[in-house]
Amino acid sequence: MKIGIVCYPTFGGSGVVATELGKALAKNGHQIHFITYQQPPRLDFFNENVFYHEVNIPSYPLFQYAPYESALTSEMVNVVMNEDVDLLHVHYAIPHASAAYMAKMILRSQGRNVPVVTTLHGTDITLVGKDASFEPVVTFSINESDGVTSVSENLREDTYKHFKVHREIEVIPNFIDLSRFNRQKKEHFKKAICPNDEKLIVHTSNFRRVKRIDDAVMAFYHIQQQTPAKLLLVGDGPERARIERLVRELNIYDQVRFLGKLDAVEEVLSVADLFIMPSENESFGLAALEALACEVPLITSNAGGLPELNIQGVTGFLSPVGDVDDMVKNALYVLDDANLPRFKENALARAKEFELSRILPMYEAYYERVLQASLVS
Numbered sequence: 001m002k003i004g005i006v007c008y009p010t011f012g013g014s015g016v017v018a019t020e021l022g023k024a025l026a027k028n029g030h031q032i033h034f035i036t037y038q039q040p041p042r043l044d045f046f047n048e049n050v051f052y053h054e055v056n057i058p059s060y061p062l063f064q065y066a067p068y069e070s071a072l073t074s075e076m077v078n079v080v081m082n083e084d085v086d087l088l089h090v091h092y093a094i095p096h097a098s099a100a101y102m103a104k105m106i107l108r109s110q111g112r113n114v115p116v117v118t119t120l121h122g123t124d125i126t127l128v129g130k131d132a133s134f135e136p137v138v139t140f141s142i143n144e145s146d147g148v149t150s151v152s153e154n155l156r157e158d159t160y161k162h163f164k165v166h167r168e169i170e171v172i173p174n175f176i177d178l179s180r181f182n183r184q185k186k187e188h189f190k191k192a193i194c195p196n197d198e199k200l201i202v203h204t205s206n207f208r209r210v211k212r213i214d215d216a217v218m219a220f221y222h223i224q225q226q227t228p229a230k231l232l233l234v235g236d237g238p239e240r241a242r243i244e245r246l247v248r249e250l251n252i253y254d255q256v257r258f259l260g261k262l263d264a265v266e267e268v269l270s271v272a273d274l275f276i277m278p279s280e281n282e283s284f285g286l287a288a289l290e291a292l293a294c295e296v297p298l299i300t301s302n303a304g305g306l307p308e309l310n311i312q313g314v315t316g317f318l319s320p321v322g323d324v325d326d327m328v329k330n331a332l333y334v335l336d337d338a339n340l341p342r343f344k345e346n347a348l349a350r351a352k353e354f355e356l357s358r359i360l361p362m363y364e365a366y367y368e369r370v371l372q373a374s375l376v377s
Contacts, residue, residue: 001367002031004079006072006100007091009040012206013286014121017151017174018091019043024177024360026050033079037068041263053079069095069102076103080114087367089117093125094134097141115146115374117367120169122151122283122304123210125159139163147370152305155283170366173308174284175359176351181266181293183348190271193257198228199335202272202296204265204287205279207237212301212322214246215278219299219327221250226332231256232272234265269294274335280321282306293351297343299331315350316343 003025007018019040022032026049034043037055055075057066076099079085088103090096100116107114118141125138142148142165149170150156156169194200201220205211213233220231233243233256240258247256262268265287269275275291277300282288284305288298292309298316300306312318317330334343 001087001371002033002083002085003367004033004035004076004083004085004088005091006035006076006088006096007040009036009038009043010206013151013174013284014092014119015040016042016286017121018089018119020175020177020356021360021363023047023050024356025363028360028364030364031083033083033085035072035075035079037072044263051083069099072096072099073102073106076100077106080107080112081110085114087115087117087371089119089367091119092121093118093138093141095137097145098137101141101144113374115370116144117147117149117370118142118145119172120148120150120155120159120283122155122281125150125155125162125283135163139165143167146374147366149366151284152308154305154308158304172362172366173354173359174286174289175356176289176293176354177356178293178351181269181290181351183295184267184270186267186270189267193232193271194230196228198230199273200230200232200271201274201276201331202232202234202268202291203276204234204268204290205237205277207235207239207243209239210280211239212278212280213239213243215322215324215327216276217243217246217250217252217256218324219276219278219331220256221252222324222328223331223335224252224255227335229255229335232259232268233257234259234262234268236261265290266294269296272296273340274299274331275316276327276331277301277306278319278321278324278327279303279306285309289351289354292347295344295348297334297340297347299327299334309350309354311346311350314343314346316347 005022008015019042026032026047031049033051035053057071090100097118149172203216275296282304298310301321302318319326
């Protein structure tokens with residue numbers, strides 16, 4: 001198949017999943033055309049089946065805001081016509097699904113029928129999509145897609161609850177490439193961070209308020225009072241300055257390191273003892289899955305799709321959103337030397353259930369179904 005993939009070229013979950021999916025499809029022999037405004041961070045390998053098409057956004061004094069959606073639509077039309085693309089797969093509903101619908105209509109006027117698959121990732125439904133400024137467009141675009149997938153059962157239910165969607169939504173969970181995400185031998189790195197064999201706790205995110213990073217910091221503050229520990233905060237975003245102030249106010253700055261955005265996050269996870277994700281909402285929790293693959297147990301909130309990934313008492317623990325005391329209690333239990341090996345073993349076993357080789361065929365089969373249905377219609 002020749003597949004056009006549209007995504008945000010960012011470190012966020014939707015961009016990561018879209019890029020890794022495209023790379024895996026290319027390795028399986030499909031021709032993949034990435035269409036976005038800059039090269040995705042993880043599009044870091046050469047393959048004869050991978051092509052990148054940059055969306056050029058012209059700047060005119062007439063426009064207060066650059067017309068990205070129109071430029072994206074035009075580029076999708078051009079790629080489909082010039083590369084004979086069979087199917088468009090757009091990740092994140094806003095504005096990709098609506099741009100894909102417009103591209104589809106333009107192509108139809110030229111005698112070309114290209115089905116569109118939309119994958120819902122989370123905040124495009126649970127946060128941004130609910131905004132009255134976007135809701136009618138999101139609803140229409142989902143209903144007009146030829147296929148719709150979501151990354152968790154919880155996100156599927158949320159979509160039906162908050163939008164008048166009559167299109168069937170297929171759940172295809174996020175996946176992990178265990179050839180990349182695995183526990184590597186990085187003892188020298190661990191020794192540099194934890195010279196006195198402290199326990200190492202990690203949080204990774206895009207540092208938005210919904211991630212509740214202050215809860216992670218407060219939990220660590222109490223944990224380190226009872227057991228020697230260090231905290232690594234990976235990522236960047238609007239909340240970083242506030243979190244840095246909080247760390248200073250708590251007088252734990254020497255025990256916390258801000259690493260910023262990292263491409264090789266698996267190297268950090270390889271030396272971690274615990275991963276903490278206290279989010280207010282998570283459609284799936286891709287960062288938590290990456291931790292599991294590196295044999296790192298989880299302390300997470302029970303929000304969104306996290307209970308579908310983190311098994312209570314097996315791969316870690318779930319706490320109510322904002323319940324820092326419960327997170328601390330659970331973290332200390334997991335970090336106990338008598339318990340930690342068991343949780344690490346369970347973490348890897350759980351990650352294997354989401355291995356790329358299991359999920360990729362689900363996407364390929366779904367594409368085939370959508371293509372066949374489009375031929376009939």
